[in-house]
Amino acid sequence: MTLDAEQLGQSKADLAETLRTLRKRAGLSQVRLAKRCNVSQSKISKIETGEITPSLVDVELILRAAGASEQLVAEVTALARLANTEWQPIRSSWRRGLEKRQAELAGLEAEARELRYFLPAMITGLLATPEYIRASLEYSPGDISKTVARKLERQTVLYDATKSFTFLLTEQAIRWAVVPPPAMAVQIDRLASLSHLPNVRIGLISMGTAISRGPMNTFTIYDDRLTTVETFTGRTVFRDSRDITEHLNVFKQYERKAQFGDAARALLQEWASLYR
Numbered sequence: 001m002t003l004d005a006e007q008l009g010q011s012k013a014d015l016a017e018t019l020r021t022l023r024k025r026a027g028l029s030q031v032r033l034a035k036r037c038n039v040s041q042s043k044i045s046k047i048e049t050g051e052i053t054p055s056l057v058d059v060e061l062i063l064r065a066a067g068a069s070e071q072l073v074a075e076v077t078a079l080a081r082l083a084n085t086e087w088q089p090i091r092s093s094w095r096r097g098l099e100k101r102q103a104e105l106a107g108l109e110a111e112a113r114e115l116r117y118f119l120p121a122m123i124t125g126l127l128a129t130p131e132y133i134r135a136s137l138e139y140s141p142g143d144i145s146k147t148v149a150r151k152l153e154r155q156t157v158l159y160d161a162t163k164s165f166t167f168l169l170t171e172q173a174i175r176w177a178v179v180p181p182p183a184m185a186v187q188i189d190r191l192a193s194l195s196h197l198p199n200v201r202i203g204l205i206s207m208g209t210a211i212s213r214g215p216m217n218t219f220t221i222y223d224d225r226l227t228t229v230e231t232f233t234g235r236t237v238f239r240d241s242r243d244i245t246e247h248l249n250v251f252k253q254y255e256r257k258a259q260f261g262d263a264a265r266a267l268l269q270e271w272a273s274l275y276r
Contacts, residue, residue, distance in 0.1 A: 012050055012053050012083045013050050014079070015050075015053070015054070015059075015076075015079050015080055015083045016047060016048050016049060016050040017048075018076060018079065019047060019048060019054070019059070019062055019076070020048040022062075022063070022066045022068060022072075022076075023044075023048070023062070023066055025066075026065075026066040026067055028065070028066060030044045030045055030048070033062065033065055033066070036061075036065035037058075037061040037062060037065050038061075039058070039061075043058075044062075047062075053083050053084060053239070054080065054083075055080075055084065055239070055240075055241065056077060056080055056081065056084065056240055056241060056242065057241070059076060059077060059080040060073065060077060063076055063077070080240075081240050081242075081243075084238070084239040084240040084243075085236060085237065085238055085239070085240065085243070086236070086237040086239075087234060087235075087236055087237075088234050088235050088236075088237065089233060089234040090232075090233055090234045090235075091234075092234075098137070098140055098142075098144065098146075098147040101147075102147060102150035102151055102153075102154060103150065105154065106150075106153075106154050106157070108222055108226070109154065109157045109163075109222075110157070111222070112163065112222040112223050113162065113163055113164070113223060114163070114164050114166075114223050115163065115164070115165050115166070115220065115221070115222060115223075116165075116166045116168075116220065116221040116248075116251050117165070117166070117167045117168065117218075117219075117220050118168050118215070118217075118218060118219050118220075118250075118251055118254060119167060119168065119169045119170070119173045119218055120169075120170045120172065120173055120215030120216075120217070120218060121170075121172065121173055121176065121218060122136065122173055122176060122178065122218075123169065123173060123174065123178075123187065123191070124167070124218075125151040125154065125155075126154060126155055126157070126158060126165075126167075127167060127190065127191055127194060127202075128151070128187065128190075129183070129186055129187045129190055130148065130152060131179050131183045131186075131187070132178055132179055132183070132187045133148050133151050133152070134148050135178045135179045136178055158194065158197060158199075158200055159197070160199075161198070161199055163199060164199050164200075164201075165199060165200045165201065166201045166203065166255070167200070167201070167202045167203065168203045168204075168205065168251070168254050168255060168258050169191075169202070169203070169204055169205070170204075170205045170207075170215060171204065171205065171206045171207045171267075171271070172207070174188060174191065174204070174268070174271060175271055175274075177275075181275040181276070182275070182276070184272075184275040185272045185273075185275040185276045188268050188271055188272035188275070189268075189272055191268055192265045192268040192269065192272075195260075195261070195264060195265060195268075201260055202260070202264055203254075203255060203258030203259065203260045203264065204258055204259050204260075204264045204267050204268070205254060205257055205258050205259075206259070206267060209257050210257075211253070211254065211257050213250065213253060213254075215254070217229050217230060217231065218230045219247055219251075221244065221247055221248060221251060224241075224244055224245075224248065225239070225244065226238070226239055226244065227243060227244045227247045229247075
C-alpha cells in the first residue's frame with residue numbers, strides 16, 4: 001500500500017488519522033497494537049485521537065507492528081517529523097504580547113536541568129543588563145516595559161544550583177554595540193561576573209578561531225528533548241530526537257573551540273576596555 005505524501009498532509013491531526021487507518025487496515029485492535037509496541041493501550045488511543053503527538057520512535061514501532069512497507073514507513077516517518085516540528089511566527093508573539101512569550105520560556109527553563117545556548121549574533125536576555133534588554137526590544141511594537149521586567153525576572157533561574165547552563169557566544173555577539181559604549185562595557189562586565197557562578201559556563205569563540213562550520217542560527221537545547229532555533233521572523237521548535245541530536249553535535253563542535261574560565265574572562269576584560 002502506498003500513500004502520496006501530499007495526501008498525508010502535514011498536521012498532527014492527519015498523522016493521527018493516518019496511524020489509525022493503518023492499524024485498522026492491518027486488522028489490529030488498539031490493545032493488540034499496544035502489546036506489539038510494548039506501550040499502553042491508552043497511549044495508542046491518545047495518539048490516534050491527536051491528544052498527544054507520537055515521537056519518531058513511537059511512529060516507527062507502530063508502522064512495523066502494522067506491517068507497513070518500507071516506502072510507507074519512510075513517508076509516514078517524514079510526516080511524523082513535520083508533526084514534531086512547530087513554527088512560531090514572531091508576529092504571533094506580538095499579537096499575544098511578548099511578556100507571554102517570556103512566561104513560556106520561563107516554563108521551559110523551569111522544566112529543564114541542562115540548558116545549552118548558542119549565541120552567534122547577540123547576548124541572550126538571561127545574561128543581559130536592563131539597558132541591553134530594553135535596547136534589544138526597540139523594534140518590538142507596543143509597550144515593552146512588561147517584557148523587560150519578565151526578562152529580568154527570568155534571570156533568577158541562573159541561581160538554581162540544580163540546573164546547569166552552558167552559553168557559547170561568538171566575539172561578534174559580545175561586541176555588537178546594542179547600547180552606547182559605557183553601557184556595553186557594563187554588559188561585558190556582567191558576563192564576566194556571571195561566569196563565576198558554579199553552574200554557569202560561558203564559552204567564547206573569538207574572531208580568527210578556525211571553524212569550518214559557519215554559525216547559521218541562534219539556538220537553545222533543553223536537555224535532550226527540545227530545541228528552538230531563532231530567525232528574524234520567528235522560531236522553529238524541534239521535538240524530533242534526530243533534530244535535537246544534530247543540534248547537540250553542532251553545539252559540541254563549537255564548544256570544543258570555545259575558551260572558558262580565566263581565559264574567557266581575560267578576553268571579556270580586554271573587550272570591555274575597548275568600550276571604556
